[in-house]
Amino acid sequence: MNDAVILGWGRSAVTPLGGALSRLQAHEIAAPVVQGILGRFGIPLTAIDAVIAGNAMGAGGNPARMLALAAGFADRVPALSVDSQCCAGLDAIALAHGMLAAGNAEVVIAGGVEAWSRAPIRQHRPRHTGEAAIAYDSPAFAPDPARDPGMLLAAARHALHAGITREQQDAWAMQSHTRAVAAREHIRNEIIPVGAATQDSYPRTLDQRHLARMPIVAVSDGADVDETRRQRHAVSRIAISPSADGAAFVVIATRDAARRLNLHPHFAWKAGVSVGALPETPMLAAIDAAQAALARTANIIKDMWGVELHDAFAAQAIAFCEAMKLSPTQLNRHGGGLGRGHPIGASGAISLVRLLTDMQHEAPDGALGLAAIAAAGGIGAAAIVERC
Numbered sequence: 001m002n003d004a005v006i007l008g009w010g011r012s013a014v015t016p017l018g019g020a021l022s023r024l025q026a027h028e029i030a031a032p033v034v035q036g037i038l039g040r041f042g043i044p045l046t047a048i049d050a051v052i053a054g055n056a057m058g059a060g061g062n063p064a065r066m067l068a069l070a071a072g073f074a075d076r077v078p079a080l081s082v083d084s085q086c087c088a089g090l091d092a093i094a095l096a097h098g099m100l101a102a103g104n105a106e107v108v109i110a111g112g113v114e115a116w117s118r119a120p121i122r123q124h125r126p127r128h129t130g131e132a133a134i135a136y137d138s139p140a141f142a143p144d145p146a147r148d149p150g151m152l153l154a155a156a157r158h159a160l161h162a163g164i165t166r167e168q169q170d171a172w173a174m175q176s177h178t179r180a181v182a183a184r185e186h187i188r189n190e191i192i193p194v195g196a197a198t199q200d201s202y203p204r205t206l207d208q209r210h211l212a213r214m215p216i217v218a219v220s221d222g223a224d225v226d227e228t229r230r231q232r233h234a235v236s237r238i239a240i241s242p243s244a245d246g247a248a249f250v251v252i253a254t255r256d257a258a259r260r261l262n263l264h265p266h267f268a269w270k271a272g273v274s275v276g277a278l279p280e281t282p283m284l285a286a287i288d289a290a291q292a293a294l295a296r297t298a299n300i301i302k303d304m305w306g307v308e309l310h311d312a313f314a315a316q317a318i319a320f321c322e323a324m325k326l327s328p329t330q331l332n333r334h335g336g337g338l339g340r341g342h343p344i345g346a347s348g349a350i351s352l353v354r355l356l357t358d359m360q361h362e363a364p365d366g367a368l369g370l371a372a373i374a375a376a377g378g379i380g381a382a383a384i385v386e387r388c
Contacts, residue, residue, distance in 0.1 A: 003255050004100050005265030006385065007107070008041030010190055011248035011353045013197040014341040020197035021245035022117035026058055027066035029194055030113040030247040034071045036192030037109070043251055045072060047261055049105035051079040052096050053249075054088025054112030056344040057119035067113065083345070085141075086312065086375035087274065088112050089248060090348030090383055094272030096252050106257035111249030112350075114343035141377030142279040149280060151312070151376060152218035152235060158281055159315040160220040160233040162322075169239035169314035170211040173338045175328070176311070177203050180335025187334060190357040194247075202242060203339045214238045239314040244341030248349035250356070267356060270368070270384040271296040279378035283316040286372040287323045289380030293370060297384050301325060305367035305387075306358050308351040311336040316374070333358065348373040348381055356385065363387045 012033050015021045021029055030053065038045055051073065053064035064079035073079075082092045089112025096110035123133040142148035149157065159169065180203035191199060218235040258265045273292045277285035286309055294300060301307070301324050309331055311317035317338070321331055334354065337347060352371040359369050365387055372382040 004097050004252055004269040005255055005258055005388065006267040006269060006356065007251040007253050007258060007263050007265060008037045008043055009250040009353045009356045010037040010040060010192045011350050012194045012246050013191050014200045014202065014244050014246040014343060014350065015197050016202050016341055017117045017243045017245070019201055019245065021115070021194060024115055024195070025118055026055055026063045026113045026115040027070045029115055029245060030067045030249070031070035032194045033192050033247045034067065034109055034249055037249055037251060041251065043263060044261070047107045048073060048077060048109050050096070050099060050108045051077060052082060052092040052108060052110040053079070054082045054084070054092040054345040054349065055114060056083055056085045056088055057114055057116050059120040059122065063113065084274070084375055084379060085377065086310065086344050087348055087373055087379055087381035088345040089350065090352060090371065090373055090381040091274055093250055093252060093349060093352065094274065094381065094383065097269055097272055100252065100254050107251065107253040109249050109251050111247065112346035112348060113247035114345045115245055116243050116343060117245050147279045151282065152240070153221065154280065154282055155240070155313040155315050156218040156220040156233070156235045158283065158319065159235060160225065160230065162315070162319060164315045164318050165232055166234050166236055168318060170214065170236055172314040172317055173238045174206045174211060176332065176335045176339035177206050179333065180339035181205055183334035186361070187354070187357060190353055200340050202244070202341045203335060206238070211238060235313065235315065239338070241312045241337035241342035244343045246341070246343035246346045246350065248346050248353045250349070250352065265388050266360060268386040268388055270386050272383045274379065274381045277378040277380060282376050282378045283313055283374050284319060285378050285380030286316070286374035286382070287320055289374070289382035290324060290370060290372040293382040293384050299368060299384070303368055304370045305363045306333065306355055306369040307331050308355040308371045309336060310342070310347040310351045310373040311338050312342055312374070314338060352383055359387050
């Protein structure tokens with residue numbers, strides 16, 4: 001059942017750790033966004049049958065239920081939290097479509113939220129009496145450590161293997177910032193204020209002097225590669241998407257529900273996919289997801305009016321363009337995650353919201369758009385929508 005439509009969408013500003021959203025818990029960021037979307041698109045609170053929220057850093061609990069209650073939904077409204085790391089926000093929306101297809105709901109609000117600034121301090125419990133707890137920043141994403149490189153190391157390894165230089169990566173990141181700064185007025189209406197956070201605060205105007213001062217954060221390993229080559233293909237601070245707080249949601253419904261509620265369907269949901277790929281190169285899973293979504297709809301990339309990728313790494317965006325045969329001008333036309341930030345559980349939903357806004361402003365009826373993201377452990381998610 002693909003007869004589902006999108007009735008509304010929106011997001012918070014994306015703010016770096018310690019920024020304007022840093023004192024808020026996940027539900028405190030998400031609830032105003034959800035309320036703002038419903039108000040902006042004239043969707044009654046009572047029309048929502050379920051809430052699905054992606055979240056990666058909350059360390060358990062049920063952030064979606066906290067959100068549902070904080071936003072004022074009736075106690076009877078079910079709420080489901082999803083943790084597929086970076087893919088969680090986009091996976092949540094695909095799962096919402098699944099609820100519609102199964103007949104378990106008619107109108108669902110779904111997306112993702114991350115309060116990374118308020119993430120719990122993580123520790124592994126001692127195995128034996130007298131041992132100390134072991135603190136950690138990131139859990140394992142593959143049972144075999146050899147298949148589970150850190151994300152930064154994986155990016156540096158791929159940059160070296162694919163011949164992507166630091167200069168190319170930095171230039172892509174600078175372009176992302178430039179586009180995001182230029183688009184601030186264009187995207188203003190998609191951002192729902194949460195407290196003092198009214199616009200993405202990370203994008204800035206950069207030049208070559210800024211790039212030259214950026215420290216290197218990851219260099220490929222391997223004794224068979226000389227140090228000069230490793231440095232040439234290293235990953236700098238500007239070429240990764242910074243840790244951030246934020247939220248994004250969409251309202252997805254059956255066409256029958258839209259008619260019954262007298263609500264205008266802005267987009268048709270054409271496909272949502274989640275795929276697995278090599279955990280050694282997790283950022284490339286977005287390519288597999290995008291290709292799977294295109295195959296499901298019998299489309300090719302040239303059919304897409306717009307393409308949004310959450311580029312956690314500049315090397316990832318460059319690889320995506322090469323694999324999908326896209327020119328850089330066709331991807332993230334108003335800046336991507338590199339110029340915005342990475343609120344993990346929300347980032348996939350933010351990419352979709354960005355796509356919807358651009359298509360609402362500029363795309364003709366019948367135009368198609370693709371949003372994609374990859375996550376640690378080698379999983380990818382993608383969605384295709386059609387302008388109504």
